[in-house]
Amino acid sequence: MKIAFDAKRFFHNTSGLGNYSRDLVRILSRYAPDNEYLLLNKNKSERGKEILSYPNVQFIETSKGNFSRQLKMGKDAQKHGADIFHGLSGELPLKWDSKPIKKVVTIHDLIFVRYPQYYSFFDRRIHFWKFKKAAEMADKIIAISEQTKRDIVQYLKIPESKIDVIYQGCHQAFKEQQSPEFMQAVKTQYTLPERFILNVGTIEDRKNLLSVVKAICGTAIPLVVVGRKTQYYKKIERFIKKNKMEKQVLFLEGVSMDELAAIYKLADIFVYPSFFEGFGIPVIEALFSRTVVVTSNTSCLPEAGGKDSVYIDPHNDLDMKAKLIFIWDNESERRRREDKGFDFVQKFNDEPIAKELMNFYQKII
Structure with a gap:
């Protein structure tokens, strides 16, 4: 053929x-x-x-x-x-x-x-x-x-x-186990916190990153964001400055695929509160990385996340805040969901x- x-x-x-x-x-x-x-x-x-x-x-x-x-x-x-x-x-x-x-x-x-x-x-x-x-x-x-x-x-x-x-x-890099030396090099290069939650994707209205920033406001949870900035970024920047969160939120651009795969694995939680997606590849990338996913209960995202991801209402910052804090504070629950999510994602x-x-x-x- x-x-x-x-x-x-x-x-x-x-x-x-x-x-x-x-x-x-x-x-x-x-x-x-x-x-x-x-x-x-x-x-x-x-x-x-x-x-x-x-x-x-x-x-x-x-x-x-x-x-x-x-x-x-x-x-x-x-x-x-x-x-x-x-x-x-x-x-x-x-x-x-x-x-x-x-x-x-x-x-x-x-x-x-x-x-x-x-x-x-x-x-x-x-x-x-x-x-x-x-x-x-x-x-x-x-x-x-x-x-x-x-x-x-x-x-x-x-x-x-x-x-x-x-x-x-998704890309093969997310399915491979990078060496401890490479993981440490990425952590050092990007000055990553010891623990953090991760968001990946273009920084635009539909991806709803501002809700994540609002959800962690008043907590000590660091957020790392990997993605191209659009005009929408200015809204987020204003909120961060107003609430003195500059040291809590780290924005990265120009990250290679192998480096991104390492960052997924270093994260405690992957959060993806998009209002709508055709599929949501970052959810798959996180599950292959054995990182627990918190994502929206809308569109196709439950198809990508499976039953052991955590689902939130993307219009409700308090719902997101409560679930992020719960997963952040409960290592055994994170491990359970990571293992179940990894089993589920093999279909992809x-x-x-x-x-x-x-x-x-x-x-x-």
Whole structure:
């Protein structure tokens, strides 16, 4: 089987969609090595170069020109004999020739419909049109959670039978045990507290970091935040200064994947009170790191966290505060939940996901 991928995000996105794209191709190339995997894009980058070294993965330089991704990439995949074209980020090419090819699209979330206040009018219209068109054109759709599947049915009016849920995993670094020397080096480099709670993700309204800062206000619990700052950060900064919390909250940027994996393992608690997610990869990363998770009881987050994570109302700072303090003060409860969470997260390992993907592709063919 020859499978072509829209590799724009594979090569040029550092997080979210890029990580999904790279992990999907990596695990397929390892666990389904008899297939050929074609990465189509106008150019490549250093990202994912170790995956390109696999003998069954090939970069295909696609046609140049304006809108070539929409108008020419599909035909390029057909020209190279692909059996399946997989759009990894909610989009499919608009133009194809008459040669047979099956079309698959992964849809991660429809947050732009659920939370329009986070997007401009123009972006909402463009996103909706692209996702709707891709969903209608695709032979089958992959949703990364049951929540996303429900949203595709509700908002894009796509039959449920056309959609399969296949969860995503996370980077291998979170599943490995770093050496004590490396762990200590990371702790020293970033001046991490002896004990701390951790939050990871872009610092934006939807991720709801301000609620975490409010929840720990008046406690002695240190918070470490790893993520890119947006305009929303200024709200948090004002609250921190007003309440003299500068020494309690540490912000980190430019952290490598291996360093981030170490920071997860060093944390006592991972807190992720997002209002809405398509899936919530940081929750999976924390569970693989054997770090107890406190997250929202909304959207897909209970799917990612399992029954032994701690769930809070993201609109209720007092609920979060009480549960954080309880877990912080109870080592035996933390250990119990860490072990149970680690058992649960094995379903998101590479091999079972690769098997699901191959079953999905083979059904289409």
